Amino acid sequence: MAEISIRNVAKQFGDFTALHSVDLTVADREFMVLLGASGCGKTTLLRIIAGLETPSQGEVWIGGRRVDHLPPRQRGIAMVFQNYAVFPHLTVFENIAFGLRMQKLPQAEIDRRVTRTAELMHIGQLLKRYSGQLSGGQRQRVAVARALAMEPDVILMDEPLSNLDALLRLEMRAELKGVLAESKTTTIYVTHDQVEAMSLADRIAVMDKGLIVQAERPIEVYRNPAARFVGSFIGNPPMNFLPARKADNGSWRVAGITFKGPKAEREEIAFAIRPEDLSHAESGLPAEVRVVEPLGPHVLVTCDVEGHLFRAVLESDIVLSRGDIVKLAPTPDRIRWFDPETEQSLQVH
Amino acid sequence: MQQRTLPYLLLLPATLFLCVFFIYPFLLVAWQAVSQDGALTLEHFRTMAGHWKFSTAFWNTMLLALAVVPVQLALALFMAALVTRMGAGRDVILYIWTIPLGISDLAAGIIWLAIFEQTGFLNSILSSLGVIDQPVTWLGYQDKATIFLAVVLAELWRATAIVLVILVAGMGLIPKEYYEAAEVFGAGPWKRFVRITLPLLRPSIQTALILRTILAFEVFAVVAALGGTNLPVLMGETYQWQFALQDRHVAAAYALVILAISIAFTLVFLRTLRVPKEAQV
Numbered sequence: 001m002a003e004i005s006i007r008n009v010a011k012q013f014g015d016f017t018a019l020h021s022v023d024l025t026v027a028d029r030e031f032m033v034l035l036g037a038s039g040c041g042k043t044t045l046l047r048i049i050a051g052l053e054t055p056s057q058g059e060v061w062i063g064g065r066r067v068d069h070l071p072p073r074q075r076g077i078a079m080v081f082q083n084y085a086v087f088p089h090l091t092v093f094e095n096i097a098f099g100l101r102m103q104k105l106p107q108a109e110i111d112r113r114v115t116r117t118a119e120l121m122h123i124g125q126l127l128k129r130y131s132g133q134l135s136g137g138q139r140q141r142v143a144v145a146r147a148l149a150m151e152p153d154v155i156l157m158d159e160p161l162s163n164l165d166a167l168l169r170l171e172m173r174a175e176l177k178g179v180l181a182e183s184k185t186t187t188i189y190v191t192h193d194q195v196e197a198m199s200l201a202d203r204i205a206v207m208d209k210g211l212i213v214q215a216e217r218p219i220e221v222y223r224n225p226a227a228r229f230v231g232s233f234i235g236n237p238p239m240n241f242l243p244a245r246k247a248d249n250g251s252w253r254v255a256g257i258t259f260k261g262p263k264a265e266r267e268e269i270a271f272a273i274r275p276e277d278l279s280h281a282e283s284g285l286p287a288e289v290r291v292v293e294p295l296g297p298h299v300l301v302t303c304d305v306e307g308h309l310f311r312a313v314l315e316s317d318i319v320l321s322r323g324d325i326v327k328l329a330p331t332p333d334r335i336r337w338f339d340p341e342t343e344q345s346l347q348v349h
Numbered sequence: 350m351q352q353r354t355l356p357y358l359l360l361l362p363a364t365l366f367l368c369v370f371f372i373y374p375f376l377l378v379a380w381q382a383v384s385q386d387g388a389l390t391l392e393h394f395r396t397m398a399g400h401w402k403f404s405t406a407f408w409n410t411m412l413l414a415l416a417v418v419p420v421q422l423a424l425a426l427f428m429a430a431l432v433t434r435m436g437a438g439r440d441v442i443l444y445i446w447t448i449p450l451g452i453s454d455l456a457a458g459i460i461w462l463a464i465f466e467q468t469g470f471l472n473s474i475l476s477s478l479g480v481i482d483q484p485v486t487w488l489g490y491q492d493k494a495t496i497f498l499a500v501v502l503a504e505l506w507r508a509t510a511i512v513l514v515i516l517v518a519g520m521g522l523i524p525k526e527y528y529e530a531a532e533v534f535g536a537g538p539w540k541r542f543v544r545i546t547l548p549l550l551r552p553s554i555q556t557a558l559i560l561r562t563i564l565a566f567e568v569f570a571v572v573a574a575l576g577g578t579n580l581p582v583l584m585g586e587t588y589q590w591q592f593a594l595q596d597r598h599v600a601a602a603y604a605l606v607i608l609a610i611s612i613a614f615t616l617v618f619l620r621t622l623r624v625p626k627e628a629q630v
């Protein structure tokens with residue numbers, strides 16, 4: 001049992017606040033992905049959980065035990081560092097074995113675990129090399145293997161696959177997920193790669209400027225962003241936003257079209273729709289085509305709707321060129337609304 | 350062409366300087382040690398080795414180095430580990446610890462003589478505490494052991510700081526991330542020291558050991574101040590032969606012996622503490 005619970009944790013560096021009051025619970029055996037822009041505090045949060053950084057306020061609990069006064073080695077965790085931190089004076093074998101030797105495991109067990117994790121990470125042929133003789137991607141895999149070999153209750157991974165080529169990353173991703181599910185490990189995984197986040201996560205926690213904005217199942221985060229930031233950060237291309245002016249009885253006017261929307265005491269709110277939830281139709285939002293990019297199965301059309309950037313992913317059989325005016329109809333149940341000030345999502349009742 | 354020759358050109362003045370003021374006198378000394386009236390001879394080495402003081406001086410020097418250098422290394426490692434961990438006040442402590450570096454070895458010897466003399470601090474303190482009634486002669490000519498101990502103390506006091514400075518600089522170069530990784534993977538403070546600090550500090554330890562050992566073989570002024578000629582050492586004998594006995598040839602032979610020992614130990618340290626190229630940071 002290793003549930004991780006972060007309660008009201010904040011971190012200040014001098015007068016800069018890296019984390020504002022973060023609350024997050026990761027269930028036992030859950031795979032939680034931390035997603036957020038560079039500098040939003042992901043590494044800081046991970047380091048606080050690991051005990052390498054002391055929080056300015058708040059509590060960290062792991063497996064029902066309050067750990068924020070414990071040194072890292074007593075927290076029952078393993079970690080993959082963003083900068084790898086592979087020991088330069090030890091061979092790959094000894095690097096992977098480092099934590100096992102600290103636990104004084106018998107040599108046979110060490111051999112078994114090192115070989116197994118090294119095979120898993122496809123670095124089995126590099127065991128005798130030193131860190132200085134490895135490529136960046138190989139070094140990163142040594143860092144991952146070193147953490148996996150510990151077979152910990154909790155594993156913290158800070159962008160563990162960031163330096164691998166696309167193909168290898170795809171393969172490693174699948175293997176990681178398999179191994180961690182099998183070993184019943186609770187995982188917190190930091191990544192910039194949305195596809196990786198979607199494919200790995202039980203839940204995704206989206207961070208923005210030191211706050212966790214939403215922590216939900218991937219499909220929830222994608223379909224129902226809790227805040228405008230989530231919609232604009234997740235999805236490639238991201239969500240479209242247009243201003244909506246209040247019309248009568250719960251309707252809003254967007255680019256000359258009226259939509260049913262939330263009841264809000266505002267004159268203007270934001271209308272949001274994902275590019276793939278638009279279709280070419282007889283009537284809809286009037287859009288002037290700027291750029292047409294065929295993507296194979298689909299075509300990405302960048303247009304201009306009343307002076308706002310607007311993207312649509314359409315069927316590839318459509319023939320469009322720059323300057324055309326198209327009508328884009330949003331799928332009604334995929335329309336989302338956001339408050340312009342709080343940037344929180346507004347529910348339609 | 351330009352690019353390749355430039356370093357050599359820039360090194361030329363220093364090299365010339367070394368040749369004129371080091372290699373040339375060295376060759377002169379070496380020649381003196383192995384010649385008599387222009388003819389090659391090993392006579393001076395035989396004279397040196399045959400003298401009753403030679404083996405005493407040789408072993409005293411060795412024992413002193415053996416007693417002083419390892420203790421200095423251990424002390425300096427300990428102190429450097431403390432200093433590196435300190436936040437505020439670190440520089441002040443470093444300055445204080447390095448004060449003895451600014452004192453010449455003869456002055457250091459005299460300071461410690463003032464402590465151990467018959468009318469010195471040690472006796473006054475002990476008698477004022479009532480431990481002794483009469484002043485004790487600590488450094489008499491029969492008290493070889495106390496003289497030895499006093500020299501060791503004075504040398505520790507005087508020259509540990511140079512090792513410390515080298516090690517502190519070396520520790521500062523070890524990236525923090527390795528300690529963090531070690532800590533996450535279960536290493537306590539002692540394990541981190543043994544498994545991370547010591548191996549990554551090897552180049553600095555090597556430098557410090559070579560420097561300190563060479564200096565230890567040249568120990569002279571401190572011994573002279575504390576023991577006179579009661580504790581013969583190689584450097585002291587060189588001095589004796591050169592100035593008291595007026596035999597430059599035997600003095601030169603002594604100098605060569607010291608040089609040979611220094612080179613031998615340097616080679617040993619270079620080999621045993623070598624970091625394989627692929628394991629370098």
Ligand SMILES: Nc1ncnc2c1ncn2[C@@H]1O[C@H](COP(=O)(O)OP(=O)(O)OP(=O)(O)O)[C@@H](O)[C@H]1O
Pocket residue numbers: 013016018036037038039040041042043044045082
């Ligand atoms: N030791 C420190 N002192 C001062 N500021 C710091 C320190 N460590 C991090 N920060 C700041 O805290 C913020 C969060 O840093 P953090 O490393 O957690 O970002 P991140 O989300 O991991 O970014 P990335 O995706 O680029 O790795 C950044 O703005 C950073 O400048």
Ligand SMILES: [Mg+2]
Pocket residue numbers: 042043044082158
């Ligand atoms: Mg980071």
